[in-house]
Amino acid sequence: MSALQILHRDPGSQARAGVLRVAHGEVRTPAFVPLATKGTVKGLEPREVAALGYDMVLGNTFHLFLEPGPDLIARFDGLHEFMGWRRPIITDSGGFQVFSMGHGTVADEIKGRAPSGPDRIGRVLAIDEQGVRFRSYIDGSERFMGPETSMEVQAKLGSDIALVFDECTPFHVDREYTARSTQRTHRWLDRCLAWHDANGSQDQLVYGIVQGGVHEDLRIASAQEVAGRGVGGIAIGGSLGGEKAQMYEVVGWAISGIDEARPRHLLGIGDVDDLIRGVELGVDTFDCAMPTRLGRHGVAIVPDPAGRWRVDLTAARHKESHEPIMEGCPCPACSAGHSRGYLRYLLKNRELTAVRLLTLHNLAYLARLMAGLRAAIAAGTLATQAAALRAGAAP
Amino acid sequence: MSALQILHRDPGSQARAGVLRVAHGEVRTPAFVPLATKGTVKGLEPREVAALGYDMVLGNTFHLFLEPGPDLIARFDGLHEFMGWRRPIITDSGGFQVFSMGHGTVADEIKGRAPSGPDRIGRVLAIDEQGVRFRSYIDGSERFMGPETSMEVQAKLGSDIALVFDECTPFHVDREYTARSTQRTHRWLDRCLAWHDANGSQDQLVYGIVQGGVHEDLRIASAQEVAGRGVGGIAIGGSLGGEKAQMYEVVGWAISGIDEARPRHLLGIGDVDDLIRGVELGVDTFDCAMPTRLGRHGVAIVPDPAGRWRVDLTAARHKESHEPIMEGCPCPACSAGHSRGYLRYLLKNRELTAVRLLTLHNLAYLARLMAGLRAAIAAGTLATQAAALRAGAAP
Numbered sequence: 001m002s003a004l005q006i007l008h009r010d011p012g013s014q015a016r017a018g019v020l021r022v023a024h025g026e027v028r029t030p031a032f033v034p035l036a037t038k039g040t041v042k043g044l045e046p047r048e049v050a051a052l053g054y055d056m057v058l059g060n061t062f063h064l065f066l067e068p069g070p071d072l073i074a075r076f077d078g079l080h081e082f083m084g085w086r087r088p089i090i091t092d093s094g095g096f097q098v099f100s101m102g103h104g105t106v107a108d109e110i111k112g113r114a115p116s117g118p119d120r121i122g123r124v125l126a127i128d129e130q131g132v133r134f135r136s137y138i139d140g141s142e143r144f145m146g147p148e149t150s151m152e153v154q155a156k157l158g159s160d161i162a163l164v165f166d167e168c169t170p171f172h173v174d175r176e177y178t179a180r181s182t183q184r185t186h187r188w189l190d191r192c193l194a195w196h197d198a199n200g201s202q203d204q205l206v207y208g209i210v211q212g213g214v215h216e217d218l219r220i221a222s223a224q225e226v227a228g229r230g231v232g233g234i235a236i237g238g239s240l241g242g243e244k245a246q247m248y249e250v251v252g253w254a255i256s257g258i259d260e261a262r263p264r265h266l267l268g269i270g271d272v273d274d275l276i277r278g279v280e281l282g283v284d285t286f287d288c289a290m291p292t293r294l295g296r297h298g299v300a301i302v303p304d305p306a307g308r309w310r311v312d313l314t315a316a317r318h319k320e321s322h323e324p325i326m327e328g329c330p331c332p333a334c335s336a337g338h339s340r341g342y343l344r345y346l347l348k349n350r351e352l353t354a355v356r357l358l359t360l361h362n363l364a365y366l367a368r369l370m371a372g373l374r375a376a377i378a379a380g381t382l383a384t385q386a387a388a389l390r391a392g393a394a395p
Numbered sequence: 396m397s398a399l400q401i402l403h404r405d406p407g408s409q410a411r412a413g414v415l416r417v418a419h420g421e422v423r424t425p426a427f428v429p430l431a432t433k434g435t436v437k438g439l440e441p442r443e444v445a446a447l448g449y450d451m452v453l454g455n456t457f458h459l460f461l462e463p464g465p466d467l468i469a470r471f472d473g474l475h476e477f478m479g480w481r482r483p484i485i486t487d488s489g490g491f492q493v494f495s496m497g498h499g500t501v502a503d504e505i506k507g508r509a510p511s512g513p514d515r516i517g518r519v520l521a522i523d524e525q526g527v528r529f530r531s532y533i534d535g536s537e538r539f540m541g542p543e544t545s546m547e548v549q550a551k552l553g554s555d556i557a558l559v560f561d562e563c564t565p566f567h568v569d570r571e572y573t574a575r576s577t578q579r580t581h582r583w584l585d586r587c588l589a590w591h592d593a594n595g596s597q598d599q600l601v602y603g604i605v606q607g608g609v610h611e612d613l614r615i616a617s618a619q620e621v622a623g624r625g626v627g628g629i630a631i632g633g634s635l636g637g638e639k640a641q642m643y644e645v646v647g648w649a650i651s652g653i654d655e656a657r658p659r660h661l662l663g664i665g666d667v668d669d670l671i672r673g674v675e676l677g678v679d680t681f682d683c684a685m686p687t688r689l690g691r692h693g694v695a696i697v698p699d700p701a702g703r704w705r706v707d708l709t710a711a712r713h714k715e716s717h718e719p720i721m722e723g724c725p726c727p728a729c730s731a732g733h734s735r736g737y738l739r740y741l742l743k744n745r746e747l748t749a750v751r752l753l754t755l756h757n758l759a760y761l762a763r764l765m766a767g768l769r770a771a772i773a774a775g776t777l778a779t780q781a782a783a784l785r786a787g788a789a790p
Contacts, residue, residue, distance in 0.1 A: 038740075039740060047731065162598060319463070320470060
């Protein structure tokens, strides 16, 4: 039986709305999942994240593996208790990060940007069929992560949903490399499931990961192969192409290979237009560093398609602005009446308060966006709602 | 008529409890005043500071003078509206900071520590009777601040209480320098009051500043001279000595020269034991960077006299600790159940969430301490309460 109960379907697209039931509660879908990379959504407390309307956060297996380590978190009764978030948690596999070290910055690859210089999170020593040996960015020690390690770490973290360890195929490689890499991902999937069957908890749902790069046949085959293993859900990973049109195409191929009942997660995608399109394509959950990372850099999400839904509040033109980030916005920053001029001043002075206010605003924006999309699917008005949002309507 | 209404007096000490009435509301005294150096209590929002039980914050004239500048803040209708804190604000004069540039770190001097290396906030070009010329730490431009500048800036900020511009006499100088410096402070007081009489708002209370170093006769004479000018209140500034016993003595001398009705503010003092003793000596309000600065460095205030009321949560011994910062503490960090082990992990990873949680804890601690002292004065139990707190009772 699927953990996802589909309650409403949009007649004009693949979109669906429902409830994902996992060990620590329910996640209303489609949902955006904020990142709690290192045991906290940066700058926020669990009660604040919940108050914004979020049901689930994503914990980062790679970082938590290195520090404070899964054994310590296990002695705190798992990640939920350690960080004080008692709602659902999904953990990634660590694969994205370990391969980032080898391939440059995979995030750039996925989004089709040029690799951004030397790697910041460590160094890969060897990749083979067993897994990846690398140097820890914390103390330079040699570490290893493979499929079994990843599942064992995630078991100790006690997340509601674990992702299998995959090779995150980069963008710049050829079709043959992509095909070989995708096959390795499938072999690692088998090892992850074997480890989980033997050692894991029934309370933890395991999601497989679809790879296949930007090749239609490889994506569809990967999706079918992963879905055929009877995983609890499927995450779409790896390179999604160099531009948005290609990304939507790739996501569509992947989903076409997944059976209807299985929950689908889209990894690392969180732009406003991408969330709307992703929902139409039938994605149930999304995670992305974008809203929190943008907030830390002084960029707020606003209903402005021409400006890519972003406004940079550090810009000089906001210096004397009495305007809020966004007129009529009910978020904690806007409803307190803080002006763009004040926020710009705080940002220029690197005040934590500004980072927090922008993080709250950005996450509140995406929470409302997703709640609106869920309501529209339920009401049968998704096409109208999506068109209005794309034209710049406030969520 | 004094802005301070004294409601209760402690029979065994000089302590008093009452209400300080200023333009934006009432301040329950004795009170600790958190620093909102650059338009925010670092990491917190105004509603949070108010929820902790604080009636007033301190804005920093020097920093706000340089950036964003008093004219911009005036165009936002003053500091209250700019930062969204609509309760009382006291602003310092900027004198402490401009003299810090010339004298090394005055904060170290006041606390009797060795000067801590090269100055971080700018460079003094000249000090004379007119005021101080210095280089801005922001853009290297040449700036000037004197008594009239300070009062004009504070008028534009629109604070409820302005402090006069003084020469903050350092610790290492001799008696003769101290005497001359104190006389200059008195001449500058006259110029500040003249500017305020001619240009200031009746809604803004002006506090004079007592100097006189660690010399009994100079301190008493300075206090009498400043009080004799009919100022709205008196702040005790400058070097208070090399150790706590001397500091208490100096504060006692200063207060002995001030008439009973006049509100008294003690500048830059906020250790738990110093607050208790300061209240007994008859201080009405205190400000200090300590609770917020300690929080940013991972140090929490706890009821531990032997440990100087501090615990460093970055220490390795907290790594596996399930204990809260402080058992039974009702602050947002402790009541959420966050463990020392979790906080240490966040601190080691420089997560903003930890800075916030410790700042909230520390400010909550001092808010409860002061509320308890006020209640004890009202109940006539201050001696018992002070003894218990000194022995390590929770506030």
